[in-house]
Amino acid sequence: xxxxxxxxxxxxxxxxxxxxxxxxxxxxxxxxxxxxxxxxxxxxxxxxxxxxxxxxxxxxxxxxxxxxxxxxxxxxxxxxxxxxxxxxxxxxxxxxxxxxxxxxxxxxxxxxxxxx
Amino acid sequence: xxxxxxxxxxxxxxxxxxxxxxxxxxxxxxxxxxxxxxxxxxxxxxxxxxxxxxxxxxxxxxxxxxxxxxxxxxxxxxxxxxxxxxxxxxxxxxxxxxxxxxxxxxxxxxx
Numbered sequence: 001x002x003x004x005x006x007x008x009x010x011x012x013x014x015x016x017x018x019x020x021x022x023x024x025x026x027x028x029x030x031x032x033x034x035x036x037x038x039x040x041x042x043x044x045x046x047x048x049x050x051x052x053x054x055x056x057x058x059x060x061x062x063x064x065x066x067x068x069x070x071x072x073x074x075x076x077x078x079x080x081x082x083x084x085x086x087x088x089x090x091x092x093x094x095x096x097x098x099x100x101x102x103x104x105x106x107x108x109x110x111x112x113x114x115x116x
Numbered sequence: 117x118x119x120x121x122x123x124x125x126x127x128x129x130x131x132x133x134x135x136x137x138x139x140x141x142x143x144x145x146x147x148x149x150x151x152x153x154x155x156x157x158x159x160x161x162x163x164x165x166x167x168x169x170x171x172x173x174x175x176x177x178x179x180x181x182x183x184x185x186x187x188x189x190x191x192x193x194x195x196x197x198x199x200x201x202x203x204x205x206x207x208x209x210x211x212x213x214x215x216x217x218x219x220x221x222x223x224x225x226x227x
Contacts, residue, residue: 002162034215043219044160044203093159101213102148104205107159 006108023094030096139204
């Protein structure tokens with residue numbers, strides 16, 4: 001149980017393109033979803049937290065107009081990187097949590113984004 | 117000082133060895149504890165929850181010491197496939213739940 005699917009796994013695109021990443025909880029209802037990015041050999045960095053039907057809460061230093069998050073249903077959240085540039089290249093990982101806040105997060109497979 | 121601290125390692129051990137990791141947390145409002153493993157260029161995966169009474173899953177044993185505010189992970193009979201980064205994760209409730217990830221401890225198991 002607790003399967004989270006993330007799509008796409010890899011994206012390579014030109015600078016200026018907007019990229020949409022989907023995160024789905026397949027066998028549970030995700031009341032909260034999280035978006036992280038991770039650079040090579042570094043720790044996970046939380047970008048934002050979203051609850052279904054509410055606006056996402058962004059961490060300090062993360063531009064909400066740059067990284068658009070939509071959590072329209074209990075099983076789907078999307079992250080759109082708008083007008084992506086090479087410095088946005090990273091490993092983006094979503095996670096989902098069902099039930100109350102002291103439950104563990106379950107992670108998607110991650111999306112490796114490369115902006116040329 | 118970080119709220120959740122781990123020795124980054126790396127720990128280099130031979131196959132069959134027993135290895136232990138500790139993780140300390142500073143916020144006494146911490147209430148849930150987990151170990152995750154993350155393989156290179158992959159997502160973190162939940163390994164096990166951690167309780168004061170201890171939690172054992174095959175070769176893995178996790179323990180929580182609330183008085184000293186640390187959790188531990190013991191791996192017995194290490195396998196090559198155990199090579200990964202082990203993340204200590206703490207959830208605290210201070211006016212809302214927040215999940216704090218440790219930076220991870222790297223383990224290399226060698227033949």
